Amino acid sequence: MMQLAVRDEPLLNVDNLVVEYGLGNKTVHAVSGVSLQVARGETLGLVGESGCGKSTLGRAVLQLRRAKSGRVLFDGEDLTAMEGEALRKMRRRVQLIFQDPIASLNPRRRIGDIVAEPLIIAGVKDATERKRRVHEVLGAVGLDPDLVAGRLPHEFSGGQCQRICIARSLVLNPEFIVCDEPVSALDVSIRAQILNLLEEMKARFGLTLLFIAHDLAVVKAVSDRVAVMYLGRLCEVGPSEQLFAKPAHPYTGLLLQAIPVPDPDVRPAESVATGEPPSPIAPPSGCRFRTRCPRADQRCSAEIPELREVAPGQFAACHYPLA
Amino acid sequence: MSAPLLTIEDVAVELPTPRGNLRAVDHVDLSLEAGRTLGIVGESGCGKTMLSRAVLQLLPKKAKLTGRVMFDGEDLVRLDAERLRHLRGRDLAVVFQDPMTSLNPVLTIGTQLMETIQEHLELDAPAARKRSIELLAAVGIPAPEQRLAQYPHQCSGGMRQRIAIAIALSCEPKLLIADEPTTALDVTIQAQILDLLAREQRRRHMAMIIITHDLGVVAGRADEVAVMYAGRVVERAPTQALFKRMHMPYTEALLAAIPKLETAPHTPLPAISGRPPDPTRPLKGCSFAPRCRYAAGRCHEAKPELKGAEMPGHLYACFHPIQMAEEVGA
Ligand SMILES: Nc1ncnc2c1ncn2[C@@H]1O[C@H](COP(=O)(O)OP(=O)(O)OP(=O)(O)O)[C@@H](O)[C@H]1O
Ligand SMILES: Nc1ncnc2c1ncn2[C@@H]1O[C@H](COP(=O)(O)OP(=O)(O)OP(=O)(O)O)[C@@H](O)[C@H]1O
Ligand code: SF4
Ligand code: SF4
Ligand SMILES: [Mg+2]
Ligand SMILES: [Mg+2]
Numbered sequence: 197m198m199q200l201a202v203r204d205e206p207l208l209n210v211d212n213l214v215v216e217y218g219l220g221n222k223t224v225h226a227v228s229g230v231s232l233q234v235a236r237g238e239t240l241g242l243v244g245e246s247g248c249g250k251s252t253l254g255r256a257v258l259q260l261r262r263a264k265s266g267r268v269l270f271d272g273e274d275l276t277a278m279e280g281e282a283l284r285k286m287r288r289r290v291q292l293i294f295q296d297p298i299a300s301l302n303p304r305r306r307i308g309d310i311v312a313e314p315l316i317i318a319g320v321k322d323a324t325e326r327k328r329r330v331h332e333v334l335g336a337v338g339l340d341p342d343l344v345a346g347r348l349p350h351e352f353s354g355g356q357c358q359r360i361c362i363a364r365s366l367v368l369n370p371e372f373i374v375c376d377e378p379v380s381a382l383d384v385s386i387r388a389q390i391l392n393l394l395e396e397m398k399a400r401f402g403l404t405l406l407f408i409a410h411d412l413a414v415v416k417a418v419s420d421r422v423a424v425m426y427l428g429r430l431c432e433v434g435p436s437e438q439l440f441a442k443p444a445h446p447y448t449g450l451l452l453q454a455i456p457v458p459d460p461d462v463r464p465a466e467s468v469a470t471g472e473p474p475s476p477i478a479p480p481s482g483c484r485f486r487t488r489c490p491r492a493d494q495r496c497s498a499e500i501p502e503l504r505e506v507a508p509g510q511f512a513a514c515h516y517p518l519a
Numbered sequence: 520m521s522a523p524l525l526t527i528e529d530v531a532v533e534l535p536t537p538r539g540n541l542r543a544v545d546h547v548d549l550s551l552e553a554g555r556t557l558g559i560v561g562e563s564g565c566g567k568t569m570l571s572r573a574v575l576q577l578l579p580k581k582a583k584l585t586g587r588v589m590f591d592g593e594d595l596v597r598l599d600a601e602r603l604r605h606l607r608g609r610d611l612a613v614v615f616q617d618p619m620t621s622l623n624p625v626l627t628i629g630t631q632l633m634e635t636i637q638e639h640l641e642l643d644a645p646a647a648r649k650r651s652i653e654l655l656a657a658v659g660i661p662a663p664e665q666r667l668a669q670y671p672h673q674c675s676g677g678m679r680q681r682i683a684i685a686i687a688l689s690c691e692p693k694l695l696i697a698d699e700p701t702t703a704l705d706v707t708i709q710a711q712i713l714d715l716l717a718r719e720q721r722r723r724h725m726a727m728i729i730i731t732h733d734l735g736v737v738a739g740r741a742d743e744v745a746v747m748y749a750g751r752v753v754e755r756a757p758t759q760a761l762f763k764r765m766h767m768p769y770t771e772a773l774l775a776a777i778p779k780l781e782t783a784p785h786t787p788l789p790a791i792s793g794r795p796p797d798p799t800r801p802l803k804g805c806s807f808a809p810r811c812r813y814a815a816g817r818c819h820e821a822k823p824e825l826k827g828a829e830m831p832g833h834l835y836a837c838f839h840p841i842q843m844a845e846e847v848g849a
Contacts, residue, residue, distance in 0.1 A: 245705040246676075353794055383562045384732060388776040388790035395785060410705065417778040417788065436784045454710040456735030458777055460758045464710065464739040471661075472677050472708060 197231065197503060199421075199433055199511055204235035206269075207372060207404045208257065213266035215249070215256045225476050226252040228428040229266070231503070234372075239398065239405040241419030241436065243412055243451070245473055249428045250408045254374040257406065258290055259283060270372070288318050291365040295377035297357035301349040307334075308345030311364045318368055333363040336400065337393060355386035362393065366401060374406045379414060391417055412455060416440055421509075424448050427484040428476055430503060434510030444512035447485045483515070491516045523550040523589075524726050525574070525694055530586035532569050532578060538799040543569040545750035545801075546586070548825075551743075553693065554724040556717075558737030558758070560773075561747035562795060567730045570747070571696050574728075575613055576603050591693060609639040612692035616699035618679035621686065622671040628655075628682055629667030632689060639690040654685040658715055677708035681715070688719055695720070698730045713740060734774055738762060743832070746770050749795055749806035752825060756833035766828055766840035769807045805838070813839045 200206055215227040226249045234240045242250050255261040257268050259275050268275045270286065278286060291314075294300040301310055311330045320326055331341040337359040349357060358378060365373055375394065379387040395418060398405060409415045415422055416436050423433040424447065432445040443449045456464065471488045474480055483501050486492040493516075501513045532544040544566045551557045559567050572578045574588050576595050588595040591610065595603065607613075615621055623631055632651040636642055642650060648667070655663035658681040671679055680700060687695060697716060701709035717740055720727045729741060737744050737758065744761050746754040746769065754767035765771050775789040793810045796802050804819040805811070811818065817838050825836040829844050 245707065355794065384734075384773060385562060385776050385791035386794065388778070388788035389792070391778070392787050392790055395787065411778075412706075413778040413780045416780060416784055417782065417786070419784055440780060450707060452780070454706040455780065456706075456709070456713070456733060456739065457780075458734040458738045458762070458774060460738045460762050462739060464713065472675055 197511075198233060199231075199503075199509070200233050200235050201509065204238070206233040207236040207271055208234040208406070209267075209269040210253075210257060211267040211269065213253065213256060213268065214264045215252050215261060216264050217252075219477065222477050225428050225479055227256065227263075228479070230425070230428075230430050232423055232430060232433060234404055234406055235420075236371075236404055237402065238420045239407050239418050241415035241422040242406060242408045242425060243410060243415050243422060244425035245410065247473065247476065248425045249476070250410075250425060251376050253425070254292070254376050254406060254408055258287070258292055258374060260292070288314075288368050289370055290372045290374070291368070291370040293358075293361050293365050293373060293375045293378045295380050297354055297361045297378075297381065298349065300361055301357055303349050305348075306345065307347055307349070307352075307360055308341075310349070311345075311360065311367055314364060314368050329367055330363075333366045334360075336366065336397065337363045339363070353386075354382055355389060358382065358390050359393065362390075362397065366397060369401070370403070372404045372406070374408070376408045377410070378407075380409060380411070387414070394418060412440070412451060424451070427473055427479055429484055430513060431485065432510070432512045432514075433503070434507070438507065438510055442507070442510075442518075444506040444510060444517040445485075445514050446489050446491055446516075446518060448512075449518055450488075483513075521552055524553045524591060526550045526587075526589040527570075527574065528587040528589065530570065530573050530584070530588065532566070532573050533583045534569075534579065535581055535583075536799060538797075541799045542750050542801060543582075543798065544573060547747075547750075547752050549745055549752065549755070551694070551726050551728065553726050554720075555743065556720060556727045556729060556741045558741030558744040559728060559730045559747060560732060560734055560737055560744060562732060562773075564795060564798065565747045566750040567732075567747060568698055571613070571698050571728065571730055574696065575607060575611060577607075577613075605639075608635060609690045610693045612687035612690070612695045614680070614683050614687050614695065614697045614700045616702050618676070618683040619671065621683045622679060624671055626670075627667065628669055628671065628674075632667070632682075632686055635686055636689050650689070651685075654689055655682070657719070658682070658685045658688075659711065660685075677704055677712065680704060680708075680712055684712070684715065684719075688723070691723060692725060694726045694728070696728045696730070699732070700729070701736070702731070702733075709736075734777065746773070750798060751806065751836065752834075753807070753837070754835045755825070756828075756830065756835075760830050760833050764830075764842045766833070766835040766842060767837050768811050768813050768839070768841060771841060772810075772812075805836075813841070815839065 210232050213230045217224040256263045312326045315326045334341040379390050419436050422436050422439050424431045426447050431447045480487050482497040486496040495515050501515050503511045503513045506512045506517050527549040530547050534541045633647040636647040636650055652663045660666055701712050741758050744758050745752045748769050754770050772791045791810050796806055805823050808814040808818045823836045823838050825834045
């Protein structure tokens with residue numbers, strides 16, 4: 197089902213994607229039939245608790261993990277059907293930024309070489325051209341190329357390492373970037389710097405982003421639309437403002453209630469959530485949220501709720517959505 | 520006002536490093552009464568953990584500690600190891616960010632709980648077992664009897680933190696120090712754990728220190744907040760007063776930099792430029808000066824002392840405080 201307005205052109209269209217992991221003789225149902233679209237020039241935020249399958253979905257979109265079934269259409273072409281050279285060509289257009297900036301940089305290589313690496317892999321042979329590109333992107337992320345290019349990762353703070361990772365992801369001029377928890381490991385003061393930088397880069401380079409995080413306020417700060425995941429399935433997707441103002445899925449409502457607000461006049465809601473997420477090895481039948489949902493009844497365990505439009509542009513997968 | 524249960528007096532912690540001496544805690548004074556909750560907030564590396572370890576007398580061996588830590592009439596800094604061990608785990612308890620720091624991976628949950636209880640409360644095995652089950656139930660563990668036979672790795676992160684809390688509470692401590700108890704957990708679980716801590720704290724009239732980098736965590740749950748920056752307490756106030764009328768530019772900047780749910784998407788965040796100073800290279804002036812938008816004159820030359828504002832109990836360390844009475848009135 198198309199979740200975008202008619203005027204929006206989907207750059208990415210994920211259709212009924214299923215991704216599983218084998219674990220001994222068991223199966224981890226990490227992503228179980230997720231469909232979503234990202235319009236050209238838009239940022240789609242993806243939120244959900246640890247282990248709900250956000251990174252798996254992001255990696256499957258980029259074909260770093262192959263899906264069991266379903267399709268990933270990028271600019272109209274099905275990435276899941278691509279192999280070899282065709283896939284390699286396509287990969288230049290899509291990039292990934294990780295959560296742990298320090299661990300994702302090779303400690304023995306100089307910053308200039310780290311940022312140039314994608315260019316080498318992509319076959320850019322001209323060293324002067326590579327150097328020009330590296331300087332351009334390092335400058336764009338707010339680092340002085342002459343000062344940093346010759347240094348090693350350990351000489352930089354977490355925030356600076358994330359700037360370097362962002363520079364590396366931009367060097368091939370991609371159209372689409374999956375940002376997997378890019379600020380979760382950073383301090384509050386540095387986090388704001390990096391979020392602002394991502395917004396700036398998006399405007400400057402005309403990027404489309406899939407922005408993964410577990411912090412709802414962080415996601416809202418940068419996203420046009422937000423998708424909420426729970427235990428491998430999509431619960432709700434819709435325009436950011438609307439979704440936060442009027443959540444339709446009980447799980448979205450619960451997430452919003454649980455956020456600690458930096459205002460002493462807002463009393464924290466007493467234990468909103470009961471219990472913890474079940475294991476993705478044996479997910480509950482019917483609605484996967486039913487073991488923690490205050491509204492659950494017979495129908496919820498018998499029947500998987502389909503994603504339905506509950507308000508213009510807002511879709512929820514629930515038999516009894518919040519009014 | 521009753522006498523404080525805990526008084527931290529002029530505590531400083533220095534650590535020798537290859538780059539030189541690192542001043543992790545820089546002359547901190549704090550106090551806390553029974554039944555009250557103190558929140559300590561600040562960015563990574565500002566000295567929160569070192570300060571709490573100074574209270575618990577659990578500093579790295581090479582660390583140099585000066586000052587006094589008065590707890591229930593005794594100076595912990597000068598106590599012998601035997602007496603300290605007795606206090607820790609009984610009157611003084613701690614919960615860390617990573618519950619595996621306090622749990623032993625090779626012992627069952629039951630063994631760990633019962634050992635602590637038997638050692639400190641002189642109960643026999645059946646009574647200790649009964650008490651363990653009650654405690655696990657109190658911290659919200661379903662089927663507590665079955666849990667006793669399990670090992671920590673068989674539990675989720677949230678469960679493990681509940682178990683660590685149960686062990687910390689098992690001997691009715693007078694003071695509980697929770698160092699980022701929920702940072703590693705999801706928001707829904709985080710809310711459950713914070714509720715649990717608040718409930719047990721009220722019920723037991725226990726004093727509690729919550730350490731966090733999230734102003735949101737302390738806003739609704741601490742009576743008083745101390746903001747730390749570069750090893751020092753730079754502002755301290757009753758929670759309401761701090762959020763209503765902060766005087767320290769750093770506190771203001773820290774609060775402003777947090778993304779808020781009520782803000783429209785794509786609103787640029789008021790970020791704090793730069794990063795905290797290198798703790799092995801102390802600055803001559805105010806440690807926040809290189810990042811402070813109000814910095815001028817003396818700020819680069821001298822260290823502002825912590826001094827009292829118009830509200831009793833509100834202290835700040837700044838030469839050009841914001842939101843002072845005359846400004847607010849004007
Ligand atoms: N290589 C793997 N083998 C087996 N199971 C895996 C593997 N990678 C992930 N999983 C499992 O798949 C599920 C989804 O994991 P995933 O990393 O996608 O979650 P996530 O939403 O990104 O979580 P987090 O917020 O913690 O990063 C989890 O239950 C996880 O334990
Ligand atoms: N074992 C150690 N040896 C030397 N320096 C240390 C040691 N542990 C911490 N430090 C340093 O002491 C200072 C204070 O660290 P501390 O762990 O107290 O910070 P924190 O406020 O708890 O930070 P976080 O939010 O990251 O936990 C930091 O500069 C840190 O690098
Ligand atoms: S379908 Fe049922 S269990 Fe699932 S969220 Fe809706 S009400 Fe709750
Ligand atoms: S003393 Fe000066 S530099 Fe320090 S916080 Fe106050 S105004 Fe800023
Ligand atoms: Mg992940
Ligand atoms: Mg710490």
